[in-house]
Amino acid sequence: MLDPYIESVLIFTGINVVLALSLYLPVSAGLLSLGQGGFMAIGAYTSGYLTAVAEWPFGIALFCGGLMAGLVGLIVGIPTLRIKGVYLIIMTMGFGEIVRVFFLNFEPTGAASGLGGIPTYTTLPVVWVVALLALFLCFQIDGSRIGRAIEAVREDELAAEVIGINLTRVKVSIFGLGAFVAGIGGSLFAHYATFIDPGQFSYARSAEIFMMVVLGGMGNFIGATAGAIVVTVLPELLRIGDAQQWRMTVFGALLVVIMIVRPWGLLGVRR
Amino acid sequence: MTSAETPILQTRNLTRRFGGYSAVSNVDLAVRKGTIHAVIGPNGAGKTTLFNLISGVLPPTAGQIIIDGIDVSGARPDSIARRGVVRTFQGVRLFPSMTALENVEVGRFSRTRGGFLAALARVPGLATPTEATTRRRAEELLERVGLSAQRDMLASELALADQRRLEVARALAVDPKLLLLDEPVAGMNPVEVHEAGELYKSLLKDGITILITEHHMSLVMAISDRISVMNYGCKISEGPPDVVRRDPEVLTAYLRTEAAA
Numbered sequence: 001m002l003d004p005y006i007e008s009v010l011i012f013t014g015i016n017v018v019l020a021l022s023l024y025l026p027v028s029a030g031l032l033s034l035g036q037g038g039f040m041a042i043g044a045y046t047s048g049y050l051t052a053v054a055e056w057p058f059g060i061a062l063f064c065g066g067l068m069a070g071l072v073g074l075i076v077g078i079p080t081l082r083i084k085g086v087y088l089i090i091m092t093m094g095f096g097e098i099v100r101v102f103f104l105n106f107e108p109t110g111a112a113s114g115l116g117g118i119p120t121y122t123t124l125p126v127v128w129v130v131a132l133l134a135l136f137l138c139f140q141i142d143g144s145r146i147g148r149a150i151e152a153v154r155e156d157e158l159a160a161e162v163i164g165i166n167l168t169r170v171k172v173s174i175f176g177l178g179a180f181v182a183g184i185g186g187s188l189f190a191h192y193a194t195f196i197d198p199g200q201f202s203y204a205r206s207a208e209i210f211m212m213v214v215l216g217g218m219g220n221f222i223g224a225t226a227g228a229i230v231v232t233v234l235p236e237l238l239r240i241g242d243a244q245q246w247r248m249t250v251f252g253a254l255l256v257v258i259m260i261v262r263p264w265g266l267l268g269v270r271r
Numbered sequence: 272m273t274s275a276e277t278p279i280l281q282t283r284n285l286t287r288r289f290g291g292y293s294a295v296s297n298v299d300l301a302v303r304k305g306t307i308h309a310v311i312g313p314n315g316a317g318k319t320t321l322f323n324l325i326s327g328v329l330p331p332t333a334g335q336i337i338i339d340g341i342d343v344s345g346a347r348p349d350s351i352a353r354r355g356v357v358r359t360f361q362g363v364r365l366f367p368s369m370t371a372l373e374n375v376e377v378g379r380f381s382r383t384r385g386g387f388l389a390a391l392a393r394v395p396g397l398a399t400p401t402e403a404t405t406r407r408r409a410e411e412l413l414e415r416v417g418l419s420a421q422r423d424m425l426a427s428e429l430a431l432a433d434q435r436r437l438e439v440a441r442a443l444a445v446d447p448k449l450l451l452l453d454e455p456v457a458g459m460n461p462v463e464v465h466e467a468g469e470l471y472k473s474l475l476k477d478g479i480t481i482l483i484t485e486h487h488m489s490l491v492m493a494i495s496d497r498i499s500v501m502n503y504g505c506k507i508s509e510g511p512p513d514v515v516r517r518d519p520e521v522l523t524a525y526l527r528t529e530a531a532a
Contacts, residue, residue: 137391144390145401148377152366159364162326163445164352164381177387269368 007124013232014127015188020212020228021134022182024221025141027213029174030154031080035092036182036209038099039069041201043183044190045109048118051191058121058191062130065187066180073179077172096206103198114197115190122192130188134181138221150174182209215258217268226267277340279304279449279480280325280356285334287320294320296504297334302449307471307481309491312501313524318484319361321501322453325482326358327351339448353381355448359438359455367427371418371437374426375409378444412440416470432463439470443479450474452483456490468494492516500524 002010023036047065050056056064076095083091109115141147152160153170161167190196208231216227234254238247258266280302287295295317302308310318323329325336327348335344338354346354366374383401393399398406413419416436421429426437435455442450452471456464468490471481485491491498491512498515500508502524508515515521 139395140390140393141387144393145380145383145385145405146387146390148369148373149380151369152377152380155366155368156364158328158348159360159366160377161348162328162352162358163378163441164349164357165377166347166349173387 002124009233009236011122011124011127011192013229014124014131015122015185015192016209016212016228016232017131017225018127018134018185018188019182019209020216020224021138021221022178022180022185023209023213024138024218024224025178025181026080026175027218027224028141028147028154028221029150029171030084030157031077031171031175032085032089032210033092033175033178034089034203034206034210035076035094035096035099036178037201037203037205038092038096039073039179039182040186040189040205040209041099041103041198042069042072042179043186044196044201045103045115045186046183047187048115048190048196049109051121052115052118058119062121062184062187062191065190066184069183069186070176070180073182074172074176076179077175080171080175081168093203093206096201096203100198100201100203103201110197112198114195116195118190118194118196120191120194122188122190127188127192130184134184135221135225137181142221146170211255215255215265217262217265219265219269220267223265223267227265230266277304278302278337279339280482281335281337282321282325283335283337285321285324285336286332287317287324287329288332293504295324295331298501298504298506300499300506302480302482303497304480305475305478306496307475307483307494309495309498310482310484310501311486311488311491311498312507315503316501317504318501319453320504322358322451322482322484325351326356326451349381352445355446356451357442357445357447357449358451359435359442359453361453361457363431363434363438365426365434365437365441368425370423370425371413371429371440372406372409372422374437375412375440375444376405378441379405379408382444382446409440409444412443413437415443416440417466432459432467435459435467436470443474447479449480449482452481452485454485455483456485456487464490 019036023033026033043065046068047061050061050064051058079091080088103109104112149165149170152165153167157167212227212231213224215230217223235247235251238250278301282298282300285295285298312318324331327346330345335342338356343351343354383405413422416439418433418436421433429437456467464487472494495512498512499506500515500521507524508518508521
């Protein structure tokens with residue numbers, strides 16, 4: 001049997017890989033989001049409610065969690081046509097806060113006291129099958145026709161438009177797809193934590209996901225994956241030794257060093 | 272009028288104002304199929320704004336844009352492109368971190384199919400029939416503009432003249448009926464300008480019509496079938512090269528700006 005502590009680290013690593021890829025997708029089209037925590041919350045609450053209260057099977061609930069987040073993502077994605085760069089970051093941050101405050105007041109899912117009694121369906125194999133599927137999705141998009149169009153939009157929106165690429169479709173759909181994946185990540189989280197409350201999906205969660213992608217390198221999904229692994233595993237490795245109270249300080253310092261040495265990310269491409 | 276006589280592009284009273292300033296005012300233009308039509312005029316005459324209007328980059332304040340008999344005024348650039356009107360930019364706009372070949376391949380986007388589901392269904396490592404066709408077409412186009420040797424170079428690493436060639440190849444990948452070239456030979460040496468002119472003329476044989484703005488007068492006079500002259504946002508003259516060349520109003524417009532400069 002696997003040591004429970006190691007198993008939990010591996011499960012969180014898998015969930016974080018899914019979440020990092022959920023941000024990689026919109027980032028690949030040049031859309032930065034600090035609201036993935038919000039989509040994660042929608043997925044977590046939707047699927048958690050479906051299994052804990054409505055007693056739906058996990059597979060369907062998991063998918064519905066993603067779907068609900070994805071649909072909201074499509075709507076939130078519409079302003080991305082006009083809002084760019086740092087302004088988009090602020091907008092998505094605002095969205096994440098709206099979601100958190102919504103669940104803080106939404107009685108059917110427990111409001112401030114949270115939603116408990118969610119069955120533990122998220123096992124190690126489940127997490128990593130989903131993570132591999134998410135990786136496969138990114139890999140397949142990467143060299144495809146639509147993947148090229150996404151890359152073109154990131155590089156030069158106007159040039160992409162005048163050769164016949166519909167910006168609205170590309171941006172809104174990739175934003176929605178990212179939200180779907182974030183919702184799946186949230187569903188996995190809910191069925192591992194078994195208890196969720198709005199505080200778990202705060203702005204700090206979105207920032208953590210953002211950090212994984214930037215740290216790993218924004219240009220490719222392997223970078224995002226590496227970022228997720230580093231951000232999850234590194235603080236745990238730092239538990240080894242005596243100076244436990246300095247663990248997160250050392251972690252923070254290491255992040256600073258990585259960004260100084262490789263500003264384009266661990267596996268990013270220098271441009 | 273038979274369809275052969277329908278202009279590929281027509282503008283009626285086309286106007287674009289920025290605040291109180293009219294960059295393009297009441298321009299009527301008719302571009303005949305299978306010709307090279309030039310728009311010339313001093314700097315600030317409104318040529319680039321005109322191109323931005325025709326390509327959908329800017330919506331017109333008033334007037335109409337008619338492509339092949341269909342009113343497309345106010346349409347987005349991507350739908351204009353799908354209708355077969357594709358442009359290049361005065362300051363080249365490529366996808367800098369893609370290779371030359373990839374730049375042309377992405378130009379096939381609107382002429383091929385396949386979204387996210389198609390992407391998922393791909394067999395990893397194996398090109399689909401569409402991808403293989405796209406690749407072949409892109410290679411042909413690179414050869415056409417003389418960039419075969421540079422196919423795997425990043426667009427940002429190409430020399431300026433090659434970047435301009437690549438932009439034309441990418442535009443051709445969209446299967447244009449009308450190609451809009453915005454000062455396409457700026458910064459090229461005389462040999463490169465000559466080659467570019469030959470390339471544009473050769474496109475006519477493929478049924479492509481060209482609308483070009485250019486300051487390089489000897490090129491314009493050599494390749495154009497018809498020239499429209501703009502000044503202060505208005506069309507002040509039009510005709511075949513040897514007529515426009517002698518039009519006193521055209522001479523004054525150019526002389527006045529040269530005297531002012």
